[in-house]
Amino acid sequence: MTRTFSGVKPTGHLTLGNYLGAVRRWAETDQHRSDALFGIVDLHALTVEHDPARVRRLSRQAATLLLAAGLDPELCTVFVQSHVDEHARLSYLLECTATDGEMRRMIQYKEKGARARAVGESVRLSLLTYPVLMAADILAYATDEVPVGDDQAQHVELTRDLAMRFNQRYGHVFTVPKATHPQVAARVMDLQDPTSKMGKSTDGGAGIVYLLDDPDVVRRKIMRAVTDSGQDVVHDRESRPGVSNLLEILAACEGGNPEGLAGAYESYGALKKDTAEAVVELLRPLRERHAELAADPAYVDDVLRAGAARARGLARPLVDRAYRAIGL
Numbered sequence: 077m078t079r080t081f082s083g084v085k086p087t088g089h090l091t092l093g094n095y096l097g098a099v100r101r102w103a104e105t106d107q108h109r110s111d112a113l114f115g116i117v118d119l120h121a122l123t124v125e126h127d128p129a130r131v132r133r134l135s136r137q138a139a140t141l142l143l144a145a146g147l148d149p150e151l152c153t154v155f156v157q158s159h160v161d162e163h164a165r166l167s168y169l170l171e172c173t174a175t176d177g178e179m180r181r182m183i184q185y186k187e188k189g190a191r192a193r194a195v196g197e198s199v200r201l202s203l204l205t206y207p208v209l210m211a212a213d214i215l216a217y218a219t220d221e222v223p224v225g226d227d228q229a230q231h232v233e234l235t236r237d238l239a240m241r242f243n244q245r246y247g248h249v250f251t252v253p254k255a256t257h258p259q260v261a262a263r264v265m266d267l268q269d270p271t272s273k274m275g276k277s278t279d280g281g282a283g284i285v286y287l288l289d290d291p292d293v294v295r296r297k298i299m300r301a302v303t304d305s306g307q308d309v310v311h312d313r314e315s316r317p318g319v320s321n322l323l324e325i326l327a328a329c330e331g332g333n334p335e336g337l338a339g340a341y342e343s344y345g346a347l348k349k350d351t352a353e354a355v356v357e358l359l360r361p362l363r364e365r366h367a368e369l370a371a372d373p374a375y376v377d378d379v380l381r382a383g384a385a386r387a388r389g390l391a392r393p394l395v396d397r398a399y400r401a402i403g404l
């Protein structure tokens with residue numbers, strides 16, 4: 077059976093980008109047709125400034141949201157990365173496989189590092205090595221498929237390179253995984269700056285729809301989305317990034333394709349209104365289920381405990397094998 081692994085970082089509240097790019101497919105498809113593991117990858121949250129209590133809170137919230145989004149612990153494994161030592165153990169071996177040059181070429185490192193330096197912050201070494209830990213997350217489970225948004229494509233490519241290099245040097249240990257991306261909305265853009273990705277880390281952002289935003293907040297954010305100069309509704313990411321983003325969100329909510337939907341609209345206002353309502357409807361069941369689950373923290377704890385036990389049982393023998401292969 078195909079093995080799937082993917083994860084979310086508890087660096088902020090989950091966004092519509094996380095949902096459309098990744099989480100929705102995990103619930104609708106991946107957990108049904110593969111042996112799927114989903115991690116709350118909290119070690120990755122330590123690569124930037126953070127408040128420890130907030131990381132803990134956000135990890136639990138992310139777990140609750142994943143269950144609210146439809147992940148079923150009877151069908152898949154949901155766990156917290158730091159509860160499974162094998163991720164850090166394997167990460168070190170992969171650091172010995174990767175080169176500093178390939179780490180420095182990672183787009184996310186360049187962008188996040190430059191942003192930190194611009195405001196006089198130092199850059200943690202773990203921000204540079206983050207893709208290696210991500211490779212360990214994936215390889216520790218003999219993963220075949222990694223369902224992610226477009227922004228993670230480069231990191232999954234690196235994971236493939238590291239797996240192949242390790243196998244070539246030390247003998248076959250790792251399955252070489254491949255990324256899968258959604259057909260539409262693989263990169264949801266910020267509503268206020270449609271040239272950059274809707275990312276969860278800038279809290280309170282007017283251009284970010286959070287999964288737990290009140291319906292009126294969702295409507296307001298979408299109605300105030302920056303659109304482009306011009307009047308006609310066309311799907312062209314280069315020249316019309318704002319409108320194209322709305323069309324992709326609407327297409328992802330309702331089915332259909334963004335180019336086809338464009339023809340149905342004569343004004344930006346009507347497009348925004350329909351997109352806002354479609355997103356509100358999409359998120360409604362998730363919000364309701366989240367409220368129920370949040371009232372039952374013991375259930376979420378049980379799910380995470382069982383998830384970590386299963387994940388450990390899978391990762392342990394594989395990581396042991398990697399240590400033996402490398403001569404330890």
Ligand code: ADP
Nearest residue numbers: 084085093094097098224225262263264274276
């Ligand atoms: P973030 O960038 O919001 O911190 P994570 O690194 O936790 O997100 O990613 C969780 C999943 O959500 C990944 O598969 C990632 O590719 C996907 N994702 C994140 N932002 C977006 C977006 N704006 N559009 C589509 N997918 C996204």
